[in-house]
Amino acid sequence: MKSTATARSLDGLVAAGALAPERAAALGRVAERYAIAVTPHLLDRLDGGDPAGPLGRQYLPSEQELEIRPEELADPIGDDAHSPVKGIVHRYPDRVLLKALHACPVYCRFCFRREMVGPGGDALDPAELAAALDYIRAREEVWEVILTGGDPLMLAPRRLAGIVAGLDAVPHVGVVRLHSRVPVADPGRIDDAVVAALKASDTAVWLAVHCNHPDELTAEARSALARIADAGIPLVSQTVLLRGVNDDAAVLEALFRALVRARVKPYYLHHGDLAPGTAHFRTDPARGRELVRSLRGRVSGLCQPTYVLDIPGGHGKAPIGPDYLEGDAEAGYVVEDYRGNRHAYPPKPPGGA
Structure with missing residues (x-):
C-alpha cells in the first residue's frame, strides 16, 4: 500500500510499515530529542523497513543516537559564532548563508544542524528576512548567497520567488545557491511553480542536491532533477560520507556516475561532522582518503567531488583528500x-x- 502522508512520529513510522512496533518502543527518548519526518516517497522505498539498509540507516531513528561523545558539539561547524544577524552566517569574506527556515522534508539522522531544525524551529518573519537582506545589500564583498536552513525548497513558491528576486536585485550578488534534499526526498514538490521561483534575470542560480546513495536516485528523483536542469539551472551535489551507507568504493562510483548521468556534478564529499549522537555514522578520515584515492582513474573527473572536512568552531571547510605530489x-x-x-x-x- 502506498504511503500518502509524511510520517512525523514513531507511531507514524509503524503505521507506514517502516518501523517494527518493538523497535519503536525502544526509541521514545530519541524521538523526544530529535525531529522525525519521512516523506511518502521515501516511506515506500525504505528497504522494507530494514534499519540497517542504506535508506533506513539515513532516515529511521536509532538507539545509537543517544550515545553522545565528549567531542560532539551542538553547533559543530560554528554557525552561531559567525551569525551577525538572525538568519545570516558570514564565515567567508565573499559569501553568506541565508537560513530562511528550519523545516526540512525529511530529518536525516546524521544532520549537523539536528539540534536546530525541526517542527517549531525558528523561521524568519518578514521583518527578520528584510534585515537579513539589508545585511547583504550593505556588504559589497558578498558575491554568493547560499540558501540553506532547513530546506529552502520547503518554502512556498511565492515566498521563494520573492527571496530570489530580492537577491537578484542586489548588484554585487552574482550567485544564489540553494541546498536541498527535496529532489530526492520529495521529488513531486518540484513542479512548474517551484522551478519558476528559481529563475533570476541577472544572477546565476545554482542548486546543490544532497544525495548519499544511488538508491535515492529513483525515476521520480531523476525526473525532478531533469525539470530543474531543463530550466537552465546548473546542478551540483553534496554527499556525506556515512559508515554503513556509502563507505564503499563501488557504491560511491555508482552514486557519482548516476549523478553525472542526471546532469548533476558531484561537488563535495563531506566528512561527517561532530553532531551529537552521530558517531555511528562517522568514518576515519584515513578511510575517506582511501576511498577518494580509489576513485581516481576509476571514474572521470566529472565524477570526482572534493573530500572536505568542516573544521569545528566555524573555521571553514578544508580539503582533506589524498596527495599525489x-x-x-x-x-x-x-x-x-x-x-x-x-x-x-x-x-x-x-x-x-
Missing part, C-alpha cells in the same frame, strides 16, 4: 598516477643523471 622545485617532484606508479616531474632526460 611530493618534493620541491629544487630537488624535483615525484607524482603518483592512478595505478599507484610514481614518476619524476619533470621527467629525467634520456641518459641524464
Whole structure:
C-alpha cells in the first residue's frame, strides 16, 4: 500500500510499515530529542523497513543516537559564532548563508544542524528576512548567497520567488545557491511553480542536491532533477560520507556516475561532522582518503567531488583528500598516477643523471 502522508512520529513510522512496533518502543527518548519526518516517497522505498539498509540507516531513528561523545558539539561547524544577524552566517569574506527556515522534508539522522531544525524551529518573519537582506545589500564583498536552513525548497513558491528576486536585485550578488534534499526526498514538490521561483534575470542560480546513495536516485528523483536542469539551472551535489551507507568504493562510483548521468556534478564529499549522537555514522578520515584515492582513474573527473572536512568552531571547510605530489622545485617532484606508479616531474632526460 502506498504511503500518502509524511510520517512525523514513531507511531507514524509503524503505521507506514517502516518501523517494527518493538523497535519503536525502544526509541521514545530519541524521538523526544530529535525531529522525525519521512516523506511518502521515501516511506515506500525504505528497504522494507530494514534499519540497517542504506535508506533506513539515513532516515529511521536509532538507539545509537543517544550515545553522545565528549567531542560532539551542538553547533559543530560554528554557525552561531559567525551569525551577525538572525538568519545570516558570514564565515567567508565573499559569501553568506541565508537560513530562511528550519523545516526540512525529511530529518536525516546524521544532520549537523539536528539540534536546530525541526517542527517549531525558528523561521524568519518578514521583518527578520528584510534585515537579513539589508545585511547583504550593505556588504559589497558578498558575491554568493547560499540558501540553506532547513530546506529552502520547503518554502512556498511565492515566498521563494520573492527571496530570489530580492537577491537578484542586489548588484554585487552574482550567485544564489540553494541546498536541498527535496529532489530526492520529495521529488513531486518540484513542479512548474517551484522551478519558476528559481529563475533570476541577472544572477546565476545554482542548486546543490544532497544525495548519499544511488538508491535515492529513483525515476521520480531523476525526473525532478531533469525539470530543474531543463530550466537552465546548473546542478551540483553534496554527499556525506556515512559508515554503513556509502563507505564503499563501488557504491560511491555508482552514486557519482548516476549523478553525472542526471546532469548533476558531484561537488563535495563531506566528512561527517561532530553532531551529537552521530558517531555511528562517522568514518576515519584515513578511510575517506582511501576511498577518494580509489576513485581516481576509476571514474572521470566529472565524477570526482572534493573530500572536505568542516573544521569545528566555524573555521571553514578544508580539503582533506589524498596527495599525489611530493618534493620541491629544487630537488624535483615525484607524482603518483592512478595505478599507484610514481614518476619524476619533470621527467629525467634520456641518459641524464
